[in-house]
Structure formats: structure tokens, C-alpha cells
Amino acid sequence: MGRSHALSGWVAGLAVAPLVGLTSVAEVVPFAAATAGYALVPDLDHPGASASRFLGPLTGLISAVVRRFSGALYSLTKGPRDEDGTGRHRHASHTLVAAIGLGFLAASLGDRGKWAVLAVALAGLLLAVHVLGDWLLAAVVGAGAWTVFGAALPGTTAADALQAGLSGIGGWIGVAVGLGMFTHCLGDSLTRSGCPWLWPLPIRGETWYELRLPKLLRFRTGGWVERLLIAPALLAAGVLLLPGVYPFIISTISDGETTQSVHRIFSGLFSWNV
Known part of the structure; x- marks a missing residue:
């Protein structure tokens, strides 16, 4: 379900970006990409997950630590009717507490410098690229280039724009981490x-x-509902929510000439001779 989780994080990032003051492509795309990456993090409690295999032995070791911690926490806190299981998968890392906690931790890294924040953002981006593909990296690089060169104010240098971009990341990285993890849940x-x-x-x-x-509404992980319905719907939403895409489509459809052209096409297709 890794691809669906990453896509859902991407969609959630695009939807929430305006609520945290991000509106331009240069701001929204990196935010949504980081959210997509951190939507995969809860599955560090499974050794076969994309997040656990991402950096080989390093993330494998982190996965083992997460599983042991989750199992211990489950044993200490389970209620009288909780299952008699290990509590390692879909437990400690799959909670709102974990999402909020790691979100605040990521946000607090701003006190340690802009490069620490950038490292957290890059980790989310690369994890998302690992699952969704290189197109996401190209999109973020393009957005970053726009930030550094296209959006620089007159009289400022590329270095000034880059510093401003890093400061901007510090304002939203905690939200991206927490939102991505909660979207996974x-x-x-x-x-x-x-x-x-x-x-x-x-x-x-x-x-x-x-x-x-x-x-009746539940679906099986990796089943046909996820592959044929959920993933395509998320992909479509991930395109429509990009800044400017939906208004462009609406304005195009509402254009009189375009509407007439579509009408003529469909009239021709369904005007059969009997």
C-alpha cells in the first residue's frame, strides 16, 4: 500500500498547503512532496515496507528499533480486551500521538539551523521519490529553481532567495511530517x-x-479496490489540486467556443443513421 499512502500524502499536502499560508507552486510542491514522504514513515514498523528498505541496513536498523519499541509499549498499555499479539505493526507509529510528536520534533529543528530543517525536508522528498518515481524530484527541483531564480525580488541575489526558501521550509516542515503520518493512519x-x-x-x-x-466498505490492502479505484482517484486529485490547474480547467470548460466544440464532437459521435 506504499504507493497509495504516498499519493494520499501528496493530495493531503496540496489540500492543506493554502491553510498554512502556502499558495504558489514554489511553496506548495515541496510541501506536498515532503508530506508524501512522511506518509510512508509509520510503516517503519514493518521490515518489508518501503520506508524500512529505503536506505538498506540503516533504515532496517531503525525499523527494528521501532518494532521493539512498539511491542514494548503495547505490552505496557494494552487494555483488558486488546488482542494478545506482538503489537509491533500498526501500533505505536500508527497513532495521532506519534504524528503530533514527530511533527513538533521536526518543527523544533529550526532552532538548530536551517540546514537541519532542509535535511528533514529532503528525507521526506527522497522517500516519496523512492516510491512515486523521479517525476516528483523533477517537480520539486523545478519549484526550487523558481524560488531561487524566478521569485527573487529585484536587488536580491540567488543566495538571498535560497536563504528565504530555507526559512520558509522551517515554517512548514513540522506540519508536513505530522500531516503525512496522520494521513497514513x-x-x-x-x-x-x-x-x-x-x-x-x-x-x-x-x-x-x-x-x-x-x-461492507473496507478493502483489502493491495487488492483490486486499491489498485483500480483508490490509487487512480488519488492520482487525479493530485493533479487537480495543483495551484492553478482546477481554475484553468473550469475556465476552459466554461468557455463558449470550447463548449460548442465538445457538443459538436459528441453530436457527431452519436448521430448514427438507422
Whole structure:
């Protein structure tokens, strides 16, 4: 489900960007890309996940630590009706607490310098590229070039624009991390297994209560619903939410000549002789 998680993070980033004051392509694209990458991070608790295999032994080691921590936390906090399982996958890293905590940690890195913030943003970007492909890297590089060269104010240098860009990242990187992780949890709540993202709130005797859709609406991870419905819908939304795309489509459709042309095409297609 890695690709769907990354796409959902991309869509969430595009949707939330205006709410945190990001409106231009140069701002929105890096934010959405980082959100897409951090939408994969909760699955560090699974050894076969994209995030766990991303940097080979390094992320593999991080994955092992996350799994052990998650298992220990589950043993300490499980309620009387929680399952008698290991608590390693879809537990500690799949909670709102983890999303908020890591989001605040990423935001606090601004105190350690702009390059620390940039490192966090690049980690999210490269993880997203690892799953979604090089097109995302090209998009972010293009947006970054626009920030440095195209958006520089008269009388400023490229170095000044770059510094401004790094300062801008510090303003949103914590939101990107937290939003991406929480988006992952919401995605898992659509599946048959559900996701206990409201931990440690006890529900029906369970501290790790799996939130999920009604039975008829749940889908299997990697099944046809995800591949044929969920992923294409996310991809379409990921294009429509790019700055300027939806208004352009609406203005094009509402144009009188375009509407008449489409009408003539369809009239011709369905004007059969009987």
C-alpha cells in the first residue's frame, strides 16, 4: 500500500498547503512532496515496507528499533480486551500521538539551523521519490529553481532567495511530517485491519482500538479496490489540486467556443443513421 499512502500524502499536502499560508507552486510542491514522504514513515514498523528498505541496513536498523519499541509499549498499555499479539505493526507509529510528536520534533529543528530543517525536508522528498518515481524530484527541483531564480525580488541575489526558501521550509516542515503520518493512519482505517490511531484513548475495553469503516466498505490492502479505484482517484486529485490547474480547467470548460466544440464532437459521435 506504499504507493497509495504516498499519493494520499501528496493530495493531503496540496489540500492543506493554502491553510498554512502556502499558495504558489514554489511553496506548495515541496510541501506536498515532503508530506508524501512522511506518509510512508509509520510503516517503519514493518521490515518489508518501503520506508524500512529505503536506505538498506540503516533504515532496517531503525525499523527494528521501532518494532521493539512498539511491542514494548503495547505490552505496557494494552487494555483488558486488546488482542494478545506482538503489537509491533500498526501500533505505536500508527497513532495521532506519534504524528503530533514527530511533527513538533521536526518543527523544533529550526532552532538548530536551517540546514537541519532542509535535511528533514529532503528525507521526506527522497522517500516519496523512492516510491512515486523521479517525476516528483523533477517537480520539486523545478519549484526550487523558481524560488531561487524566478521569485527573487529585484536587488536580491540567488543566495538571498535560497536563504528565504530555507526559512520558509522551517515554517512548514513540522506540519508536513505530522500531516503525512496522520494521513497514513486515516488510509489504514479504510482497510480491513483498521488502525488504532486514537491510542491511548480507551474504547470498549481496548487501549489500541482499531478504527475502521463499516464492514461492507473496507478493502483489502493491495487488492483490486486499491489498485483500480483508490490509487487512480488519488492520482487525479493530485493533479487537480495543483495551484492553478482546477481554475484553468473550469475556465476552459466554461468557455463558449470550447463548449460548442465538445457538443459538436459528441453530436457527431452519436448521430448514427438507422
